[in-house]
Amino acid sequence: MLTITDLHARIGDTEILKGLTLHVPAGEIHAIMGPNGAGKSTLSNVLGGKPGYEVTGGSVAFRGQDLLALAPHERAAAGLFLGFQYPVEIPGVSNVQFLREALNSQRRQRGEEPLSGGEFLKLAKDRAGLLQMDMDMLKRQVNVGFSGGEKKRAEMVQMGILDPSFALLDETDSGLDIDALRIVGAGINAIMRSPNKAVLLITHYQRLLDVVTPDKVSILADGRIVETGGPELALRLEAEGYDSVMA
Template sequence: MLRIENLHAEVDGKQILNGLSLDVKAGEIAAIMGPNGAGKSTLGYVLGGRPGYEVTKGSVLFDGRDLLALRPDERAAAGLFLGFQYPVEIPGISNVQFLRSALNAQRRARGEPEVSAGDFLRITREQADALGISMDMLKRNVNVGFSGGEKKRNEMVQMGIIDPRLAVLDETDSGLDIDALRVVGDGINRIMRKPDKAVLLITHYQRLLDLVVPDQVHVLAGGRIVRSGGPELALELEREGYGAMAA
């Protein structure tokens, strides 16, 4: 589903990614781990198409399409969802307004009919109930006044409604207490652990991987993948740290 080959990228003239290659197949959850400054968030932003992150070499294919040739909105319509480490607040726009506009914009881009108001509210209520978010909260402005855990659960509601094929989740566990972590982990499994979907899960810690068990774990250091393995690799990193792998 996702094939990254020899990817180089820079920010403000500083090289961050240095020949990163990675394959993620449909039905897989791939964890990206690594020390601070390794390029993990940069990888997510490059895939999402954030301005200022310039690809200088390499290629990214998503379902056989040249992802780097698409605008951010086209990437979203193609099925890519980017979850942020620090979800932003959007004053003046309610969650339900934002989500319905986003969902129908993507459906129009794919030539699909828009979702009616009734169907949208039904889908939204189902996703919100599963993630412990009240409908009253969804009527509030996007993330305004939300706690860290509420923002992350709200982002899972967004993912459930958008229903992407590939989710790139940047440190979704950041700032979560035990209960919120469990809710978010259950949400990732429920929404994305399916044969036609895939997840790129960027994280520092094993605790999320206890709930969302990855099919593969990759260590990113110095802007490239330096080691890959199964779930046992994350346990090794938890015990021993990055050590020589990050050197």
């Protein structure tokens, strides 16, 4: 599904990713953990195509396409979804309007028929229910006045509606209370746990992985994947810290 080979990227003069290699096949939920400043968010931004990052080497193949050659909206249409660590506010635009336009833009790019208002609302209602979110919330402006937890849940509803084949979730668990964490975790399982889909889950904490059991866990440190293992690697990290596990 996603193959990253020897990826180098920098912001300005600072090299952040220094030869990152990672393969995530379809059907896999892969957690990435790592100390602050290791390059986790840079990885997410580079894969999403955020301006300001320069890829200086390596390649990323996504479902047989050269991901880095695509514009951000083309990556989205190809099936890539980024769950933002800090979801952005768009004043004056309702979630319903935003998501309907986004979904239909993706469908047009893929040569599919756009959804009608009624069809879209039915889908939105279904997905909001999955995350135990009120439809009223979807009528509110995108992330405006949302609490930290609401923003993250709204991200998951967006993911449910856009139905990507690959989700890269950047610290989706940060800022969530225990109940919200369970809801979000269950949402990830319900939406993304499938033989045709895959997830890259960037997190600092085991507690999300208690709900969403990863197939693989990798440690990202100093711009590279330094170790990959099963779910037990995350438990070891939690118990012993990065220093002892990476030593």
